[in-house]
Amino acid sequence: MDKDKNNPQKIKIEIDEKIGEGTYANFAVVTHSLAEFILDFIRVLPGAMKHKVKSRIIISPVHAKTFCNALQDNIKKFEKKYGEIKISNQKISPAFKFPKDKLPN
Numbered sequence: 035m036d037k038d039k040n041n042p043q044k045i046k047i048e049i050d051e052k053i054g055e056g057t058y059a060n061f062a063v064v065t066h067s068l069a070e071f072i073l074d075f076i077r078v079l080p081g082a083m084k085h086k087v088k089s090r091i092i093i094s095p096v097h098a099k100t101f102c103n104a105l106q107d108n109i110k111k112f113e114k115k116y117g118e119i120k121i122s123n124q125k126i127s128p129a130f131k132f133p134k135d136k137l138p139n
Contacts, residue, residue, distance in 0.1 A: 057089050058088075059088050059089065060076075060077060061077070062074065063076065066095075069094070070093065070094060072090065073090070073091045074090050075089040
């Protein structure tokens with residue numbers, strides 16, 4: 035048992051070339067149910083009336099929390115190296131809002 039603690043199993047991760055190119059998104063919507071968190075990544079373009087979800091990731095609550103911790107850790111490292119990330123209080127667009135009765139999931 036102690037031997038396993040000293041030698042954690044390594045996970046081999048591969049990335050497909052197309053996935054490795056990435057997809058640009060400048061807006062995200064996060065919703066949840068009891069069983070999962072849904073992260074929708076969207077590219078919002080000025081003047082466009084419709085904006086398509088470019089990627090949807092569905093994760094468990096445990097993975098959502100560990101993802102949040104990893105993101106917070108990386109933001110701290112980024113800001114230590116490059117300075118504070120400033121967040122504007124301005125909205126994306128004065129007319130940009132979701133209907134209250136309908137979320138994009």
